[in-house]
Amino acid sequence: MSRIHVTTTINGDPVEYLCDPEETLLDVLRDRLGLTGSKEGCGTGDCGACSVTMNGRLVCSCLVLGAEAEGAQIATIEGMAKGETLHPLQRKFIEHAALQCGICTPGILVAAKSLLERNPDPTEEEARYWLAGNLCRCTGYDKIIRAVMDAAAEMREAS
Amino acid sequence: MSVAKPLPHDAAALHVTGQARYVDDIPAPAGTLHLAFGLSGVARGRIVSMDLAPVRAAPGVVAVLTAEDLARDADTSPSAHDEPLLAKGEVFFEGQALFLVIATSHHAARHAAAKARVGIDAMPPILTVDEALAADSRFEDGPRIYGKGDAPAALATAPRRLQGRFDLGGQEHFYLEGQAAMVWPQEGGDMMVFSSTQHPTEIQHKVAHALGLPMHAVRVECRRMGGGFGGKESQGNALAIACAVAAQATGRPCKMRYDRDDDMRITGKRHDFRIEYDVGFDDTGRVTAVSFHHYARCGWSMDLSLPVADRAMLHADNAYDLAHVRIESHRLKTNTASATAFRGFGGPQGMVGIERVMDHVAHTLGMDPAEVRRRNYYPSAAAVAKGAEAGTTPYGMAVTDFELHDMTARLLETCDYAARKAAIADWNAANPVIKRGIAFSPVKFGISFTLTHLNQAGALVHVYQDGSIHLNHGGTEMGQGLFQKIAQVAASRFGVPMDMVKITATDTAKVPNTSATAASSGSDLNGMAVKAACDTIRDRMAEHLAERYQTTPDAVRFEGGEVIVGEARMSFADAAKSAWMARVSLSATGFYKTPKLEWDRIRGTGRPFFYFAYGCAVTEVAIDTLTGENRILRADILHDCGASLNPALDLGQIEGAYVQGAGWLTTEELVWDDTGRLRTHAPSTYKIPACSDRPDIFNVTLWDGQNREDTIYRSKAVGEPPFMLGISAWLALSDAVAACGPAYPALNAPATAEEVWRGLQRVRHGL
Ligand code: FES
Numbered sequence: 001m002s003r004i005h006v007t008t009t010i011n012g013d014p015v016e017y018l019c020d021p022e023e024t025l026l027d028v029l030r031d032r033l034g035l036t037g038s039k040e041g042c043g044t045g046d047c048g049a050c051s052v053t054m055n056g057r058l059v060c061s062c063l064v065l066g067a068e069a070e071g072a073q074i075a076t077i078e079g080m081a082k083g084e085t086l087h088p089l090q091r092k093f094i095e096h097a098a099l100q101c102g103i104c105t106p107g108i109l110v111a112a113k114s115l116l117e118r119n120p121d122p123t124e125e126e127a128r129y130w131l132a133g134n135l136c137r138c139t140g141y142d143k144i145i146r147a148v149m150d151a152a153a154e155m156r157e158a159s
Numbered sequence: 160m161s162v163a164k165p166l167p168h169d170a171a172a173l174h175v176t177g178q179a180r181y182v183d184d185i186p187a188p189a190g191t192l193h194l195a196f197g198l199s200g201v202a203r204g205r206i207v208s209m210d211l212a213p214v215r216a217a218p219g220v221v222a223v224l225t226a227e228d229l230a231r232d233a234d235t236s237p238s239a240h241d242e243p244l245l246a247k248g249e250v251f252f253e254g255q256a257l258f259l260v261i262a263t264s265h266h267a268a269r270h271a272a273a274k275a276r277v278g279i280d281a282m283p284p285i286l287t288v289d290e291a292l293a294a295d296s297r298f299e300d301g302p303r304i305y306g307k308g309d310a311p312a313a314l315a316t317a318p319r320r321l322q323g324r325f326d327l328g329g330q331e332h333f334y335l336e337g338q339a340a341m342v343w344p345q346e347g348g349d350m351m352v353f354s355s356t357q358h359p360t361e362i363q364h365k366v367a368h369a370l371g372l373p374m375h376a377v378r379v380e381c382r383r384m385g386g387g388f389g390g391k392e393s394q395g396n397a398l399a400i401a402c403a404v405a406a407q408a409t410g411r412p413c414k415m416r417y418d419r420d421d422d423m424r425i426t427g428k429r430h431d432f433r434i435e436y437d438v439g440f441d442d443t444g445r446v447t448a449v450s451f452h453h454y455a456r457c458g459w460s461m462d463l464s465l466p467v468a469d470r471a472m473l474h475a476d477n478a479y480d481l482a483h484v485r486i487e488s489h490r491l492k493t494n495t496a497s498a499t500a501f502r503g504f505g506g507p508q509g510m511v512g513i514e515r516v517m518d519h520v521a522h523t524l525g526m527d528p529a530e531v532r533r534r535n536y537y538p539s540a541a542a543v544a545k546g547a548e549a550g551t552t553p554y555g556m557a558v559t560d561f562e563l564h565d566m567t568a569r570l571l572e573t574c575d576y577a578a579r580k581a582a583i584a585d586w587n588a589a590n591p592v593i594k595r596g597i598a599f600s601p602v603k604f605g606i607s608f609t610l611t612h613l614n615q616a617g618a619l620v621h622v623y624q625d626g627s628i629h630l631n632h633g634g635t636e637m638g639q640g641l642f643q644k645i646a647q648v649a650a651s652r653f654g655v656p657m658d659m660v661k662i663t664a665t666d667t668a669k670v671p672n673t674s675a676t677a678a679s680s681g682s683d684l685n686g687m688a689v690k691a692a693c694d695t696i697r698d699r700m701a702e703h704l705a706e707r708y709q710t711t712p713d714a715v716r717f718e719g720g721e722v723i724v725g726e727a728r729m730s731f732a733d734a735a736k737s738a739w740m741a742r743v744s745l746s747a748t749g750f751y752k753t754p755k756l757e758w759d760r761i762r763g764t765g766r767p768f769f770y771f772a773y774g775c776a777v778t779e780v781a782i783d784t785l786t787g788e789n790r791i792l793r794a795d796i797l798h799d800c801g802a803s804l805n806p807a808l809d810l811g812q813i814e815g816a817y818v819q820g821a822g823w824l825t826t827e828e829l830v831w832d833d834t835g836r837l838r839t840h841a842p843s844t845y846k847i848p849a850c851s852d853r854p855d856i857f858n859v860t861l862w863d864g865q866n867r868e869d870t871i872y873r874s875k876a877v878g879e880p881p882f883m884l885g886i887s888a889w890l891a892l893s894d895a896v897a898a899c900g901p902a903y904p905a906l907n908a909p910a911t912a913e914e915v916w917r918g919l920q921r922v923r924h925g926l
Pocket residue numbers: 039040041042043044045046047048049050051060061062063
């Protein structure tokens with residue numbers, strides 16, 4: 001089986017890799033590129049732990065093939081902070097204690113950022129339904145929603 | 160002082176940037192091999208043939224092992240040595256491991272495993288409670304019976320009496336990080352194990368046994384888990400042992416993780432129960448006698464089922480002072496995955512039983528269920544302190560710390576229970592399709608391992624010459640915030656800021672012979688052990704400084720990052736350096752064992768618990784009577800963490816536990832088909848609560864109290880007790896269904912939309 005050569009952009013950096021035709025983008029990120037911030041919670045598109053954006057669109061990287069990233073712009077949790085400066089969502093997640101075991105956190109942050117990019121002023125209900133595809137077994141979601149709403153408010157003020 | 164501050168999780172900054180490493184994120188050395196089990200597709204039978212040639216021929220496969228290929232008897236059981244790593248001739252559940260594939264990648268191993276041609280002579284599986292009872296398929300020779308008074312006689316003479324029975328489903332842990340382990344072979348045959356486990360010592364013990372090594376040749380490390388909930392107390396054994404066996408066979412590092420579907424098929428879940436009850440009561444709602452039968456489906460092997468079923472019996476009273484009570488518990492052996500520990504460890508099942516009884520009694524009498532509960536409460540701690548006689552549990556332990564009278568009064572008032580109940584009645588009278596319901600439920604949960612010897616913990620603390628502190632203890636971090644709480648204890652003992660304390664991975668080479676991080680005991684036990692270690696070092700430093708400054712050790716104070724000796728002040732770092740220069744040891748171990756415990760599990764008498772943790776909740780729901788669809792509208796919780804070590808973490812535990820408990824009793828349905836296959840083995844078919852299910856109004860408050868027992872800073876354990884607050888959601892659904900007809904809804908659990916709909920048929924048509 002011949003491998004596929006892929007040229008793509010991840011968190012703004014040009015990246016090249018070889019991957020198998022059936023290999024998922026999640027496996028490429030984790031196993032070939034060492035970007036283990038995206039997690040596998042199910043491998044079937046049901047938990048959101050593997051959330052990344054592809055050309056600005058929120059996707060489950062377990063449902064995208066590595067080969068499909070050719071020419072695309074991929075953004076993962078690793079690119080969310082700008083150097084030492086955390087994104088407001090990241091800061092608010094810490095402030096509101098919106099994580100416990102933390103394994104859902106990268107996916108939820110990526111998904112929440114994508115929500116706020118398209119809707120800077122979501123209602124609580126909109127936020128809850130947007131994040132309904134990101135499972136968290138620990139927190140009960142309350143602090144997650146508070147953190148997202150608070151970050152949204154801060155970002156609106158700053159802009 | 161750092162204790163009692165609402166500090167975020169210790170690794171929060173790592174988590175939000177994706178840098179926190181779980182086992183599967185640890186960079187694997189070059190040449191690491193990956194493993195997968197070949198699984199039985201049959202629930203019960205005899206293996207007649209196993210053609211593994213196609214597996215061996217598959218791309219990337221390095222080796223395939225069966226039970227016969229193992230040099231030793233590798234066993235994964237935490238209790239009865241009844242779980243061979245790989246099936247030996249017979250299979251006992253669908254999903255049992257038959258053989259082990261060792262390959263160059265995770266996917267190569269899994270794909271190869273699917274190529275085996277296995278012939279199994281299938282036998283009819285024992286799946287249900289009835290089938291197990293008919294076959295007398297059980298653990299222990301007969302049922303366990305605990306009780307007090309004379310329940311049969313008191314039932315016979317009770318002014319009123321009723322009986323009931325319901326099924327109470329199990330629960331998949333759904334830790335978001337699946338089971339995972341990695342083993343690196345070391346020189347001389349030693350093994351370094353990384354495992355996502357709540358019980359590193361057990362992993363060490365089982366790996367050592369499987370390899371024929373002394374425990375000192377195996378070192379186990381766990382920095383964190385992506386959720387555990389009891390599901391990583393024993394269920395990680397198989398992966399760690401498989402990796403160790405494969406590492407020994409190949410000499411290469413080996414790694415294994417379960418794919419989600421495999422994880423859900425292979426690993427044990429919460430025990431499902433059938434509960435039968437027979438209750439006597441009077442017209443005021445006072446229960447005079449109650450008898451329970453618990454039938455627990457334990458699965459194919461013993462695992463932790465005996466203590467789980469025991470704990471269910473120990474919570475069959477919940478908050479109620481019952482004069483005559485009898486609990487008979489059957490631990491049934493079935494051809495399903497071996498049911499295991501899950502947050503509450505049987506306590507929730509026992510508690511649901513008596514809460515159902517209270518609800519049924521209240522419905523029969525037409526009384527407010529909250530009022531019936533209060534009338535049956537144990538005497539309050541305040542009254543007992545003033546000389547009133549304490550109530551005793553069915554196992555003979557005096558309840559001297561009962562807080563629920565005051566907590567209940569406060570919660571019912573702050574959540575406006577009475578007015579809302581009246582408003583709901585009005586709503587229900589006016590609206591034919593959407594009905595609402597509200598319910599209150601209390602929790603009294605016993606804290607300590609019921610196996611008394613497990614109530615011990617160790618710690619290891621080093622102070623370096625620059626004043627920085629290395630902290631280690633036997634507890635594991637699964638998201639509950641244990642590491643941060645313990646670090647707060649250490650920082651408080653030394654009077655230093657939190658950034659002076661380095662939290663380190665749980666490691667069997669640093670603290671040996673640890674108990675599982677379970678039974679909510681993590682901070683109680685490890686907090687005290689760490690305190691002891693810190694105090695030893697602090698006392699040595701104080702003694703040294705007293706000598707240097709010609710004073711007594713009690714004149715030395717550690718606060719604000721400084722050490723103050725009379726007029727002299729120095730930084731903690733300078734004090735550490737001074738002690739080091741004077742050749743004072745700055746390293747110490749600490750040890751703690753819980754006092755006052757004494758328990759005889761066969762007779763069912765003694766004091767199995769150091770103290771009780773309390774909580775109460777009111778939940779309001781709405782149901783659609785055409786479909787049974789339902790949702791939680793509002794939840795109000797008041798919970799007792801004693802003097803909280805960290806209110807932010809404790810609130811998080813309570814919220815998460817409530818949602819998980821409500822999920823157990825509402826949407827999380829496990830379905831096995833008639834052949835014993837689990838049909839709900841992925842999040843596509845097994846429904847845990849999502850963000851959209853969170854109650855619109857969710858008020859969680861900590862009870863402002865102190866532990867009456869001498870625990871670490873008078874705090875109380877918080878991991879499990881609030882899980883059972885979710886019972887109020889199930890009762891609220893019952894209340895909503897009861898608004899639709901005269902009969903009692905008699906809901907089973909989980910009360911899925913379908914079950915709510917069936918309940919509606921029962922109340923309307925007596926079906
Ligand atoms: S791992 Fe991709 S959605 Fe669960």
